[in-house]
Amino acid sequence: MSVRVRFAPSPTGFLHIGGLRTALYNYLFAKKHGGTCVLRIEDTDRTRFVEGAQEGLIEEFKQAGIMFDEGPVQGGALGPYVQSDRFDLYKEHAKKLVDPNLEGNGFAYYAFDTEEDIESMRERQRNAGIAPRYMRGEMNNELTYGSEKTREAIESGVPYVIRLKVPHNRDVRFVDLVHGAIIIAGREIDDQVLIKSDGFPTYHLANVVDDHFMQISHVIRGEEWLPSTPKHVLLYEAFGWEIPQFAHLPLLKNPDGSKMSKRFGDVLVHQFRERGFMPEALINYCAFLGWNPGTEQEFFTMEELVEAFSLERVHKAGAIFDYKRLAWMNAHYLRLEPKERLGEEFASMLEANGVTYASKEYIENVAQLMKERVQTVNELVPFSTYMFKDPIHFEKDYLEQHWNEETETIVTSFLDVLSSIEPFTNEQIETSVKEFLTNNSIPMKKFVHPLRVAITGKKIGADLYSTIQLLGKNAVVRRLKSILELRNQMTEFVTEGIDPKTGETIEVTMVELPITPLEIHN
RNA sequence: GCAGCAUUCGUCUAGCGGUUAGGACACCGCCCUUUCACGGCGGUAACACGGGUUCGAUUCCCGUAUGCUGUACCA
Numbered sequence: 001m002s003v004r005v006r007f008a009p010s011p012t013g014f015l016h017i018g019g020l021r022t023a024l025y026n027y028l029f030a031k032k033h034g035g036t037c038v039l040r041i042e043d044t045d046r047t048r049f050v051e052g053a054q055e056g057l058i059e060e061f062k063q064a065g066i067m068f069d070e071g072p073v074q075g076g077a078l079g080p081y082v083q084s085d086r087f088d089l090y091k092e093h094a095k096k097l098v099d100p101n102l103e104g105n106g107f108a109y110y111a112f113d114t115e116e117d118i119e120s121m122r123e124r125q126r127n128a129g130i131a132p133r134y135m136r137g138e139m140n141n142e143l144t145y146g147s148e149k150t151r152e153a154i155e156s157g158v159p160y161v162i163r164l165k166v167p168h169n170r171d172v173r174f175v176d177l178v179h180g181a182i183i184i185a186g187r188e189i190d191d192q193v194l195i196k197s198d199g200f201p202t203y204h205l206a207n208v209v210d211d212h213f214m215q216i217s218h219v220i221r222g223e224e225w226l227p228s229t230p231k232h233v234l235l236y237e238a239f240g241w242e243i244p245q246f247a248h249l250p251l252l253k254n255p256d257g258s259k260m261s262k263r264f265g266d267v268l269v270h271q272f273r274e275r276g277f278m279p280e281a282l283i284n285y286c287a288f289l290g291w292n293p294g295t296e297q298e299f300f301t302m303e304e305l306v307e308a309f310s311l312e313r314v315h316k317a318g319a320i321f322d323y324k325r326l327a328w329m330n331a332h333y334l335r336l337e338p339k340e341r342l343g344e345e346f347a348s349m350l351e352a353n354g355v356t357y358a359s360k361e362y363i364e365n366v367a368q369l370m371k372e373r374v375q376t377v378n379e380l381v382p383f384s385t386y387m388f389k390d391p392i393h394f395e396k397d398y399l400e401q402h403w404n405e406e407t408e409t410i411v412t413s414f415l416d417v418l419s420s421i422e423p424f425t426n427e428q429i430e431t432s433v434k435e436f437l438t439n440n441s442i443p444m445k446k447f448v449h450p451l452r453v454a455i456t457g458k459k460i461g462a463d464l465y466s467t468i469q470l471l472g473k474n475a476v477v478r479r480l481k482s483i484l485e486l487r488n489q490m491t492e493f494v495t496e497g498i499d500p501k502t503g504e505t506i507e508v509t510m511v512e513l514p515i516t517p518l519e520i521h522n
Numbered sequence: 523g524c525a526g527c528a529u530u531c532g533u534c535u536a537g538c539g540g541u542u543a544g545g546a547c548a549c550c551g552c553c554c555u556u557u558c559a560c561g562g563c564g565g566u567a568a569c570a571c572g573g574g575u576u577c578g579a580u581u582c583c584c585g586u587a588u589g590c591u592g593u594a595c596c597a
Contacts, residue, residue: 008597009597010596010597012596012597042597044596044597045596045597047596048596048597111595113595115595118594118595126523129523129524130523130524131523131524131525131593132524132593132594133593159595161595163595179526179527179528182526182527183526184525184526185525188524188525188526188593189525190593190594192594193594193595194595195595196595197595198595200595202594202595202596202597203596203597204597207597222591223527223528223590223591224591224592224597225591225592225597226526226527226591226592227525227526227527227591227592227593228592228593230526248527250527250528251590251591253589253590255532255533257589257590258589258590259590259591285534288534288535288546289534290534292534292535292536294536294537295536296536296544296545296546298545298546298547315534315535316527316528316529317527317528317529317590318527318528318589318590318591319533319534319535320533320534321533321534322533322534322547322548324533324547324548325533325534325546325547325548326547327547328546328547328548329547331559331560335560370559372558372559372560373558373559373560374559430556433556444556445556447556448556448557449556449557451556452556452557453557458557458558459557459558460557460558460559461557461558462557462558462559463556464556464557465556
């Protein structure tokens with residue numbers, strides 16, 4: 001039998017990272033076995049429908065590199081792929097489960113309870129301290145009414161639901177590909193509503209009917225479905241259909257161990273994208289949340305994942321989502337990013353932050369130079385401010401530490417060397433600087449730190465010589481002269497900074513140069 | 523409450539009766555070095571607990587504890 005799997009989201013909003021992981025495993029499993037991956041939209045809950053969500057989902061999968069073989073957009077032989085377009089199918093099948101004589105001998109039955117009936121039943125159960133399950137023997141339904149009263153009720157238009165008649169006298173068992181044999185006593189299973197009073201099916205019915213007609217061979221979904229799987233098994237049995245293989249994936253969790261939620265940070269795929277995480281990193285990281293290849297290889301392309309994936313190696317316990325590890329992985333992919341593509345991403349980040357730049361080539365070079373120092377493209381923006389505008393703010397302590405009268409003498413004489421460097425390349429700049437230092441017996445440390453702080457305004461940054469080259473001779477000379485001339489006219493102010501060691505917010509004293517900073521237009 | 527599922531370093535995990543319990547992230551040192559980052563080297567750190575089974579249990583079985591999920595006319 002050929003492998004056919006599906007990812008079946010409900011269009012209630014953006015794609016959750018857990019959804020991405022589930023879809024990924026479905027995709028990997030399908031591709032690994034030369035099978036088919038289906039996208040099905042489960043919109044049976046009309047009250048939660050969100051306009052445009054379906055389109056958003058599809059776009060996010062496209063970016064991530066997950067391609068569905070069949071779905072609402074690409075179509076397929078076993079469609080339609082949106083449940084609201086399959087409405088009649090569910091009702092028709094639910095009715096097949098009901099006893100035609102309306103004597104309650106079917107696999108399902110009509111029930112006429114109002115919301116208040118159900119609520120009072122639960123109230124009584126709560127008080128009695130027993131499990132809240134539908135008490136089919138004492139409620140308003142086909143079983144208690146008998147065929148005549150049931151027929152009358154239906155004909156006179158009393159709203160009804162159709163419930164699954166769960167056999168209470170036996171166990172329901174099935175094999176889960178990741179958890180092994182699962183056995184649940186029938187008496188623990190509730191008489192699930194199959195058709196709601198609005199005529200729509202519940203997830204349980206629609207899911208089984210669709211999986212059957214779409215010939216799904218493996219149901220790979222989140223572990224939150226494990227407790228309701230017996231209901232699905234019962235439905236397959238009632239219809240006399242072949243039961244697919246089940247594989248329930250471990251849940252993604254918050255740092256405190258609860259089910260992953262927005263309480264602890266971003267959980268939506270588009271939020272990760274906006275924060276500068278790359279699709280490759282997201283996919284690679286998600287793949288390893290609950291699965292591993294059993295080798296020591298950590299970085300995988302989608303093709304390699306397909307090759308290496310197997311359900312047997314899926315872990316059983318839930319996994320806490322570690323943002324730091326994702327960042328580390330993203331940094332790896334960032335370093336691999338081709339110059340042009342990185343340039344484009346950087347450009348859109350700059351535009352989003354209102355930074356203007358002159359040429360595509362320049363920002364490509366800036367990104368290339370700095371990508372090894374950051375973990376996401378977004379970080380490139382604050383990291384590279386001095387590549388776009390002369391710095392005017394300096395950390396007071398740091399400047400004083402590296403800048404004194406001796407420095408001024410050295411820098412002043414270096415200005416002559418600088419103007420004569422030709423060609424103005426990082427190699428030549430480095431050579432000239434070193435010659436200058438040797439000729440004047442100046443130790444490296446006495447010079448490069450003041451040079452860096454004067455040119456960039458920061459203590460950390462990328463290779464200084466390349467930075468000087470990219471900025472260009474004019475800008476560097478201008479910056480050095482500004483400090484030289486206006487050093488004593490700087491004004492102090494206090495601002496908030498972040499302690500790099502502790503991550504705490506601390507007060508930092510800054511000094512400001514009394515100039516209007518020029519923009520770099522290289 | 524009831525049911526199901528789970529439990530190896532802080533985190534992701536390897537392990538499928540005999541291992542100095544391995545790797546990666548994070549953290550801490552050292553090296554490289556113009557700062558930072560990368561990289562290299564090293565370090566701290568784990569089998570939840572109690573019973574069995576066995577010559578021997580991290581590994582198999584049973585309890586306990588803890589956590590998670592479910593317990594809807596939501597998915």
